[in-house]
Amino acid sequence: MTLKNSPRPQWLTFDCYGTLIQWDEGLKAVAAQILRDKGDHPVDVNRLIEVYDRHEHRLEQTPPHRSFRQLSTLGLHMALEELGLASSAEDSQRLAAAIPKMPPFPEVIDTLARLKTMGFKVCIVSNTDDDIIAGNVAQLGGHIDRVITAQQAGAYKPNPQLFDYAHAQLGVSRDQVVHICASPTLDHTAARDMHFRCVWIDRGTGRQLLPDYQPDAILSTLDQVVPLFESLGW
Incomplete structure (x- = not known):
């Protein structure tokens, strides 16, 4: 599934570290x-x-x-x-x-606020523990609706178990979410294998795309998600 001519997602799921947090x-x-x-x-x-x-x-x-x-x-x-x-x-x-x-990137809080204004629900799906990520979530302006961790799911990305657990907790199917992330090795592998929509935030860190997977969109900063979604009529 690609973004163009695809349904508006019910939830946006985000990788945390490298996507939202520095x-x-x-x-x-x-x-x-x-x-x-x-x-x-x-x-x-x-x-x-x-x-x-x-x-x-x-x-x-x-x-x-x-x-x-x-x-x-x-x-x-x-x-x-x-x-x-x-x-x-x-x-x-x-x-x-x-x-x-570790603090958020400069554009993150305003972007999350705009996405919430647009009516999206926001969930973090992260390879971490609840007590560790709590300090990062506290810096995100109160814009996060759910946090799903590897600790809760008993599995780490790219294991599909973590995303299956997240989708079950959110009450959505794979085609009702768009995942926004920074890690090709972890998140793109799961998106490729599980066939959910994925936006890559490529912040110029030198991370390389997988040879057999192309994300649905590639952006350099998180704030570019808003005009992308607006262009899709979301």
């Missing part, structure tokens, strides 16, 4: 802080994040299901060890404490 910027800041505490070493921030992401995403799909707090702790420990750096409990505590404080 994930890359926040993660770089906390990674830099962790590395500074390790003293003199050759590891740079981007390398630590690359290795951490690899471990985190693998752990998300590896039984048994863990809370995001648990797997991010383990993923960071594995990343630091792989890079030859000692890890400590303070490292993971610092990461967990930093995530809820």
Whole structure:
């Protein structure tokens, strides 16, 4: 299904980190802080994040299901060890404490307000824990109607279980939602496999499209969603 000549969605579902919340910027800041505490070493921030992401995403799909707090702790420990750096409990505590404080992108709150004025219901679907995302949702101006997490569903994107759980909770079918996201690896994979409509917010981070999937629209900032939907008569 494509956006043009398709029905107006009952709900808009949003990825949180990287779409609404400044994930890359926040993660770089906390990674830099962790590395500074390790003293003199050759590891740079981007390398630590690359290795951490690899471990985190693998752990998300590896039984048994863990809370995001648990797997991010383990993923960071594995990343630091792989890079030859000692890890400590303070490292993971610092990461967990930093995530809820990561702010929204500048255009996000006004855009969410406009979408609500247009009559859309707004739900976040995120690979995180309820207590972690609560701090981010509190910064979004009261415009979020529902928050669905991996903790609630017992599964992480791109596992369809998380989206099936979200759609069931919202009382909608796959063709009654449009998903708005920043991650090709996680969200586009689910959209491709489950055939729900998807808008990609490509903020120029270097993330690449999947070779076998094209989102229904590609925008550079969230505020471009409003004129897109207006052009569709929504």
